[in-house]
Amino acid sequence: MRAAAPTRSDRRISPVFLGIAAVTAVAGWAVWTEYADATAFAVFLFVTGAWIVSLCLHEYAHARTALHSGDISIGAKGYLTLNPLKYTHALLSIVLPVLFVIMGGIGLPGGAVFIERGRIRGRWRHSLISAAGPLTNILFAVVCTAPFWLDALSGVPAPFRFALAFLAMLQVTAAILNFVPIPGLDGYGVIEPWLSHGIRRQVEPFAPFGLIAVFGVLWIPEVNGAFFDAIDAILRGLGVSDFETYCGQRFYRFWQDTDAFCRVGG
Template sequence: MTTATARSDRRISPVFLGIAAVTAVSGWALWTDFAGQPGLATFLFVTSAWVVSLCLHEYAHARTALHSGDISVGAKGYLTLNPLKYTHALLSIVLPVLFVIMGGIGLPGGAVFIERGRIRGRWKHSLISAAGPLTNVLFALVCTAPFWLDALSGVPGPFRNALAFLALLQVTAAILNSVPVPGLDGYGVIEPWLSYRVRRAVEPIAPFGLIAVFALLWIPEVNLAFFHAIDALLGSLGVEEFRSDCGFDTYRFWQSENPFCTAR
């Protein structure tokens, strides 16, 4: 009975498989130019792929916690990749998708609930927090690999644009979530090394860290400097700036169409 339960705790959720299927089908529609009008297909592809990456981000936290001593993550359903099992579905899924729609910013939200009391050793606590952003780094490398390997020759522009925009989301997620601000994984990495007094003082503001970072990025000067740095990083990986810009424009298909993007 225990073994059967353990296996069910780790079985991939049909919900996740459904989201992955949407990613595959919409990606195929863009790759083959089957969609004709790429707006909706781009929206479905990027959104579903983004949710897949969010699930993998949270899974990485949970899996690392499991191997660090918190065996409760299995019973909570975190190892099934089911986004509906997250402690804060609003923070983990809904808000990150809204951030993408509103500003083209990849920013993971709330994390799975880890029973930290079960884990011994500051390094383990830091590694659990770091596992999420490292997953986004890996996802970003996968998204950018076709560009720096020059493997997209002959592929329709809408697919390349959508993939470039998805790569931008992964890079911004990895960087922003690594910032040592309370409520983000970057703070979780350093928190075990802070004094008890500092941790208690910071605890009340932790729920607002995510919103504060997003609000800061709405300041035009900060936003411009940040995305200049992101574009430079993506450019070094072979992703041209106009590709990610066009991907974002096409993603928001309900707005007026950019003629420059439809020609590329």
């Protein structure tokens, strides 16, 4: 059966996404004003909400690029509404990425939108569809770090600055890890159209385990240390200090005691 082109209702922003965005905005205001001495919990809500918003935008970028590349079935699947509940694998797209942030401070979106690749012609289009998601994380990181590299932090409360720094770290890690050319991640999707049919068939069975494998490797202390040293170097290049990302993570984990140095803004 021939798929219909997306209608206006297929493109309407979901109330679920708007609700998440509203919670994020309110939490951001609470962090800025240090409302009711609940700053750490507000940081948790703000960063988690903004992270989920970025996950939605990540998947939307895949879907929108696929739509313009020829897969008009995207609209009927609900991917253009930014509703995280419409993703084919809500566990991989929302639950696991949020757990990764809580457990290890690692930003790692999972692939979620189902794209009918047979409708798309041209290897470059296939590669661009896969690259669109992590490119969105890069853009999000640029926005989060803009106050730092523009030297526009005057008057910004320390907790809000720390929250932005931690959120920026999540976006940078998400972009880098997603561009790793391992089956199941967007980086492999970028190069897959250029591989031979034989290689793709051999690699295909490992795709469901790529995300878990990457997370497992990052638990190796030596790999973890080298990876986060590289992340810290990138963030320093964008004007974000190690101290700011450290304090952002300490505030985020509201169930733990926040260092006194972070409480007074360094």
